[in-house]
Amino acid sequence: MLHVIGLGLGDATDVTVKGLETIRTCDRVYLESYTSILSTSLMDLEQFYGCSILEADRELVENNADEILPKDEKENVAFLVVGDPFGATTHSDLILRAREKGIKVKIIHNSSILTAVGCCGLQLYRFGETVSIPYWNNNWRPNSFYEKIISNRQRNLHTLCLLDIKVKEPTTESIVKKKKEYMPSQFMSVSEAATQLLKIIEEKNEGITEEAALNKSSLVVGLARVGWDNQRIVACHLGQMASVDLGPPLHSLIVPAVELHPLESEFITLHTCE
Amino acid sequence: MLHVIGLGLGDATDVTVKGLETIRTCDRVYLESYTSILSTSLMDLEQFYGCSILEADRELVENNADEILPKDEKENVAFLVVGDPFGATTHSDLILRAREKGIKVKIIHNSSILTAVGCCGLQLYRFGETVSIPYWNNNWRPNSFYEKIISNRQRNLHTLCLLDIKVKEPTTESIVKKKKEYMPSQFMSVSEAATQLLKIIEEKNEGITEEAALNKSSLVVGLARVGWDNQRIVACHLGQMASVDLGPPLHSLIVPAVELHPLESEFITLHTCE
Structure with missing residues (x-):
């Protein structure tokens, strides 16, 4: 499953409890790193979430999105977005690709600017x-x-x-x-x-x-x-x-x-x- | 201090980690109960947050807001709002009253419809x-x-x-x-x-x-x-x-x-x- 998770606007603790619990069950965790910024470093996020995080830059998301998507039904991938997943920037394209491949998508909302x-x-x-x-x-x-x-x-x-x-x-x-x-x-x-x-x-x-x-x-x-x-x-x-x-x-x-x-x-x- | 905390849209776990930590330090916790609904009961929320919650209906918020505000500098009051505190319904009035009385106000955002x-x-x-x-x-x-x-x-x-x-x-x-x-x-x-x-x-x-x-x-x-x-x-x-x-x-x-x-x-x- 692909979990698209909003992180809110401030620091690591602005993730929702549901979001945090989900991140901790994922096999791979990406942070979309080109449309906004948080007040904390990637390392602080990794420490708080208790997992390692891969940075997803524009090139990866727009040109190599398939690399992000779960490889099979059992794999859980988290795609973290500062703010709300559908806030200032939409990630419709990634979600549509997942749906086309029959991959389930779950959205966890958060605050947006x-x-x-x-x-x-x-x-x-x-x-x-x-x-x-x-x-x-x-x-x-x-x-x-x-x-x-x-x-x-x-x-x-x-x-x-x-x-x-x-x-x-x-x-x-x-x-x-x-x-x-x-x-x-x-x-x-x-x-x-x-x-x-x-x-x-x-x-x-x-x-x-x-x-x-x-x-x-x-x-x-x-x-x-x-x-x-x-x-x-x-x-x-x-x-x-x-x-x-x-x-x-x-x-x-x-x-x-x-x-x-x-x-x-x-x-x-x-x-x-x- | 008055903490105005968004609960997001779904269940108890849609609160942010920051929001949950803040609720647990508060002396009184109100839930604004007349402009939206969550998928869980008040009792479930109380159990998850580990504290008792007072329901704040329109009459209390609009006509007796002073009752909600902290009585002194030491008291911490949480005012919980489904969605974002400034989402579909604003609680400007409550916040302005607090500011007039010199009470500090902190906002914890969350997702909004x-x-x-x-x-x-x-x-x-x-x-x-x-x-x-x-x-x-x-x-x-x-x-x-x-x-x-x-x-x-x-x-x-x-x-x-x-x-x-x-x-x-x-x-x-x-x-x-x-x-x-x-x-x-x-x-x-x-x-x-x-x-x-x-x-x-x-x-x-x-x-x-x-x-x-x-x-x-x-x-x-x-x-x-x-x-x-x-x-x-x-x-x-x-x-x-x-x-x-x-x-x-x-x-x-x-x-x-x-x-x-x-x-x-x-x-x-x-x-x-x-």
Whole structure:
């Protein structure tokens, strides 16, 4: 059987009791290591779970998934995912491959950044479509996420912006040389995300006075390390967020609706940046 | 300290290891018992956690919240919530009261129906605003959720419909007599939700040919007891869903976007009703 197990957002103890019991019965245990991070090291996880863990990078999951799947009916494989197995990243493909081969699949859910952001006090039923903000480079500056944020704001909805993560990205040279060399990991910060948003506004907003449009004074909420012991939440103007330092990754940014519910406002005040 | 702890969606073992360790150090433990249900009884929970649990009904939480809060700095109180503490129902009010009194609050996240529905194969980043479908009665037939579903479909987004739960609702007599009497609990099924949707369509759709509009042949996905051992997922036409019996509660209904991603279609086929 293939067990796809969410680990939650913080440390080793954020696994569920059911998840832990299952991991301990598995013959092989993989940790999906390219779409998120935990606050603990692989070694700490191994010690807590009492088993050795194989790292599953993007190449293994996307190109050699069969290697992960159980070899026969008796083998139990755990595939561990930070957050919920169906959270920010879906592993539909792996699960579909297993089902095609007649392998049973069991899911053990856990918390996801998609719902844990509710801790800032904005109500989850008022969130519209989630967007991803990618790193820009000289040739590639996509901004379709901005349209989605505005579309949510026009309907008086909040937007959760997931910020880009680059882990084990091959260097340009390595692609040419066919020799594996990776760039250092990169995790977009709330200040980088705010800076990109400000650039888009500068280019787009000329003459726009619509209430749903963003400007430097729009309220935004920066969240860092949600679910970790050193979690931080700061609410401030978009202009200010460009210079806010929330420390190590992972960060997320929320662009709230134009109008807040009184309870939301009261809660957000707790996070207001001086 | 006030510990607000998510229990996840299934049974006693869906609590996180961190959550369980925290519960066992608490002086008083409350279970919020009016917005969701687990697959196990209160007694099973007490046995597994090794402590006694007080039930917190709507009246206690909304009108006598101070009774729940820790009496002094030394007291530790656990407030247990099915799913995630900030999931379908927020407990912002309780947390704000605690903060006002200078009481420290710690959140332990867990899975929520809002993300666990990803198990049907529809991708979570393609969900728009979540809606709630309430029970209709003779005098009250709200249908604003329909507009929101259509608005999501116009943007090619899925809609999760949370279905009404009535637990410990006072009877009309009891309100008049000022004597506490409650109606039997009610949990809306996917077939009841589909039936209400079909009635709205009948009234609204005359002449509407827009692609985003719903009709009897629109694909919908019914989910029952997500995260439980006996979870069921069925994908079929809205017209068929009105007579599908997915068994005991809780149920949720998804109205997918007009277009599905190929991986989503493949996954949904696994749940197709014969």
